[in-house]
Amino acid sequence: MMDFHTVILMVIGALALADIVRMVAGPTIFDRLLCFNVLSIKVVMAMTLYALMTNQSYMLDIAICYTLLSFVSTVLIAQFIRTRGML
Amino acid sequence: MEILSGALVIAGLVFALLGVIGLYRYPDFYFRILVTANIDSAGLLLLAVGIALQSPTAAFGLKIAIITVLALITSPLSAHAILRSARDTGYRIRQEERDD
Numbered sequence: 001m002m003d004f005h006t007v008i009l010m011v012i013g014a015l016a017l018a019d020i021v022r023m024v025a026g027p028t029i030f031d032r033l034l035c036f037n038v039l040s041i042k043v044v045m046a047m048t049l050y051a052l053m054t055n056q057s058y059m060l061d062i063a064i065c066y067t068l069l070s071f072v073s074t075v076l077i078a079q080f081i082r083t084r085g086m087l
Numbered sequence: 088m089e090i091l092s093g094a095l096v097i098a099g100l101v102f103a104l105l106g107v108i109g110l111y112r113y114p115d116f117y118f119r120i121l122v123t124a125n126i127d128s129a130g131l132l133l134l135a136v137g138i139a140l141q142s143p144t145a146a147f148g149l150k151i152a153i154i155t156v157l158a159l160i161t162s163p164l165s166a167h168a169i170l171r172s173a174r175d176t177g178y179r180i181r182q183e184e185r186d187d
Contacts, residue, residue, distance in 0.1 A: 004093065008097075012100070015100075015104060015107050018107050018111075019107055019110065022110050022111065028116060028173075028178065030120075030169055030172065030173040030178065031116055033169045034116075034119060034123060034124070034166075034169055035110065037124065037127075037162070037165050037169070038106060038107070038110070038123055038124075038127050041103075041127045041128070041130075041131050041158065041162065042103065044158060045103070045130075045131060045134050048135060048138050048151060048154065049096075049134075051147070052141060052142070055143055057144070057147050057150060060147070060150035060151065063154050064150070064153060064157065067154060067161060070161075071161035071164065071165050074165040074168065074169065075165055075168045078165070078168040078169050078171070078172040079172065081172045081176060082171065082172035082175050082176060084176070
């Protein structure tokens with residue numbers, strides 16, 4: 001019998017997989033950036049849940065760093081496209 | 088407390104599912120970013136509150152609060168950056184899809 005948190009982690013993984021399919025199939029690069037933004041939120045959700053499952057809080061520090069890094073990379077790529085490569 | 092936490096986690100998952108459905112449902116990029124970028128931060132907020140109710144120590148809950156505040160600040164900002172990049176490079180809503 002599976003745990004409640006394991007089922008929740010599997011559902012988050014299925015949603016992330018559907019998101020990756022949309023990222024590969026997206027017609028423009030802005031769709032791919034949006035899917036990356038959504039996917040990083042899914043990863044932060046999974047990290048927080050995993051920290052609760054193992055009762056260790058080091059995964060939460062990684063989640064804080066991941067939130068900031070995904071924000072910086074999304075804004076950097078968006079500005080790179082907006083200025084057509086001349087940052 | 089366990090039941091309330093589980094209900095909040097499931098509500099957050101429902102919001103995340105609605106965001107992914109919104110990615111597939113709408114035909115144009117502007118509709119997709121309008122739906123998805125707002126829904127997902129609501130899902131993260133509900134799930135983080137649900138997990139913080141079960142937190143073993145006080146530092147655990149405080150870190151979850153830091154993550155939630157950071158995500159609530161940065162998610163609309165990155166959506167705005169993507170949207171401004173799309174508008175400034177000349178992406179427009181196509182006419183035949185707007186007439187549907």
